[in-house]
Amino acid sequence: MMRPFLRRVWRSGRSYYGANLAVNGALAVIIALSAAFLIPLIRPENIRGIPPGISPQLAYERAVAVVVLALSLASSIGASATAAMVAGGSIQADIRNGVYEMLLGNGVELAQIARGLLAASLSAAAALYLAALAAIGAVVALEAPAAMPVMPAAALAMLASVVSGAVLIVFIGLTKPELFKMATGVGATKNVAYTISLAPGVALLFSMLPFFGGLDLGGAVAVAVALSSAALALSAVLAVATPRVANREKLVSQAE
Amino acid sequence: MLALDVSAGYRGRTVVEVSASVPPGVTALVGPNGSGKTTLLRAVAGAIPARRRVEIDGRPLGPRDVAYLPHGGLDPNAKVGDELEFYWEVLGAERRDYAVDLLGLKELMGRKVGELSRGQARRAELAVVLALRRRVYLLDEPLEGLDVQYRGAVLGELRRLGEYVIFTTHDPSAVEAAAGWLLALRGGRLAYSGPPSGLRGRVAIRARRGGEVVTVETDRPEEKVEELRSLGYSVEEVRSTAVEELMR
Numbered sequence: 001m002m003r004p005f006l007r008r009v010w011r012s013g014r015s016y017y018g019a020n021l022a023v024n025g026a027l028a029v030i031i032a033l034s035a036a037f038l039i040p041l042i043r044p045e046n047i048r049g050i051p052p053g054i055s056p057q058l059a060y061e062r063a064v065a066v067v068v069l070a071l072s073l074a075s076s077i078g079a080s081a082t083a084a085m086v087a088g089g090s091i092q093a094d095i096r097n098g099v100y101e102m103l104l105g106n107g108v109e110l111a112q113i114a115r116g117l118l119a120a121s122l123s124a125a126a127a128l129y130l131a132a133l134a135a136i137g138a139v140v141a142l143e144a145p146a147a148m149p150v151m152p153a154a155a156l157a158m159l160a161s162v163v164s165g166a167v168l169i170v171f172i173g174l175t176k177p178e179l180f181k182m183a184t185g186v187g188a189t190k191n192v193a194y195t196i197s198l199a200p201g202v203a204l205l206f207s208m209l210p211f212f213g214g215l216d217l218g219g220a221v222a223v224a225v226a227l228s229s230a231a232l233a234l235s236a237v238l239a240v241a242t243p244r245v246a247n248r249e250k251l252v253s254q255a256e
Numbered sequence: 257m258l259a260l261d262v263s264a265g266y267r268g269r270t271v272v273e274v275s276a277s278v279p280p281g282v283t284a285l286v287g288p289n290g291s292g293k294t295t296l297l298r299a300v301a302g303a304i305p306a307r308r309r310v311e312i313d314g315r316p317l318g319p320r321d322v323a324y325l326p327h328g329g330l331d332p333n334a335k336v337g338d339e340l341e342f343y344w345e346v347l348g349a350e351r352r353d354y355a356v357d358l359l360g361l362k363e364l365m366g367r368k369v370g371e372l373s374r375g376q377a378r379r380a381e382l383a384v385v386l387a388l389r390r391r392v393y394l395l396d397e398p399l400e401g402l403d404v405q406y407r408g409a410v411l412g413e414l415r416r417l418g419e420y421v422i423f424t425t426h427d428p429s430a431v432e433a434a435a436g437w438l439l440a441l442r443g444g445r446l447a448y449s450g451p452p453s454g455l456r457g458r459v460a461i462r463a464r465r466g467g468e469v470v471t472v473e474t475d476r477p478e479e480k481v482e483e484l485r486s487l488g489y490s491v492e493e494v495r496s497t498a499v500e501e502l503m504r
Contacts, residue, residue, distance in 0.1 A: 004345045015333040098328035105301035105324030
């Protein structure tokens with residue numbers, strides 16, 4: 001049951017949002033690779049306003065780690081937007097083309113559709129998450145190995161950003177499809193549904209900004225871990241709730 | 257008998273409220289635009305939330321007892337073959353070759369749905385449903401856009417599809433050709449339920465003599481046919497105008 005949905009979502013997500021996917025994917029890679037240019041610019045002698053009791057070397061290492069954390073989250077937002085577009089584009093198109101009416105009227109349960117779409121959306125999220133993580137990880141390993149200890153927290157935050165986006169877009173698609181602009185194409189960036197799906201990643205990034213100024217790496221990591229865990233737990237709850245609150249009427253009548 | 261007791265609508269507004277029984281065989285569901293035909297089929301099929309009781313001989317219908325043909329359902333950007341494969345895999349189609357042969361789809365499998373004519377796309381949509389083996393078939397305008405060849409093929413197959421076939425149409429001749437039972441809706445309520453013959457009060461006769469074609473309406477079709485023949489006309493069509501009335 002999952003496989004047909006996986007194939008369908010990847011195929012129609014690609015065909016409706018090909019250009020957007022390419023731009024978003026490229027953006028995620030550019031953000032990840034920009035770490036390769038930004039990290040060498042950070043030098044111990046360039047760091048100003050070091051808090052008392054912190055050596056210049058420690059301040060340098062924290063500054064690099066903070067940049068790595070921020071860039072990791074930024075690249076995960078790009079990955080999340082791309083993954084959301086794969087699943088969201090497919091849902092939008094299928095509502096408009098009457099696919100859900102055909103499925104629901106021929107005995108397919110809403111829960112089956114929700115599970116298939118969640119699996120497809122999470123597969124896109126997983127693929128793009130791994131790509132973004134690999135890019136950031138490679139840059140850090142090559143240019144700033146001292147920042148490696150922050151990578152587990154960065155990886156968790158990226159995961160939370162991408163997974164919550166993937167689950168949110170399916171949740172919105174099956175419960176409030178009117179939040180999609182029904183016209184597909186370049187206007188997708190103004191689409192409320194996609195904006196909401198990126199909110200957790202953006203919120204994670206902004207929640208850490210206060211810690212970056214004071215080079216409070218411990219605080220940033222603690223917040224990242226706490227918020228990421230909360231976002232992942234909420235995503236799990238949302239995934240379980242989606243089939244129960246999905247709106248059959250809207251999936252059928254929005255096509256008209 | 258297939259018993260339907262359905263009340264359905266959208267955004268809390270009731271559009272259709274019907275309680276009816278139909279015998280096995282082919283039933284035509286007719287009515288003017290907006291009379292609730294599509295909503296009734298959607299509700300019976302379970303595509304939209306509804307208060308519904310649908311039973312065959314007192315036993316509730318399961319979700320896999322029904323095949324439902326809506327308007328559309330195919331992605332114009334996808335290939336016909338990919339779309340059919342998707343549906344057949346998810347829905348568990350058992351007679352794919354039969355549907356492909358009946359609807360002449362072999363040559364269309366590799367083409368994009370968006371490149372097809374309306375009639376060709378309708379054939380592909382029909383193939384999704386006709387490949388399923390179900391007890392009840394609910395077909396919303398299955399003949400829409402079909403050319404004479406495939407219209408005849410689909411009409412001819414309706415009786416063989418399953419125990420109960422309910423199809424909507426705006427074409428009185430399709431009712432004459434295929435339906436053994438008629439359900440007519442008006443304003444979301446049942447206006448008629450019975451055999452089409454029960455309506456045949458008034459009849460339209462089309463007859464030809466050379467290049468001259470006449471259409472006459474009468475309450476006594478046999479007498480009028482004889483009269484026309486005695487005048488040298490050959491009778492081409494005798495149809496009930498009462499069915500047309502129900503569609504207006």
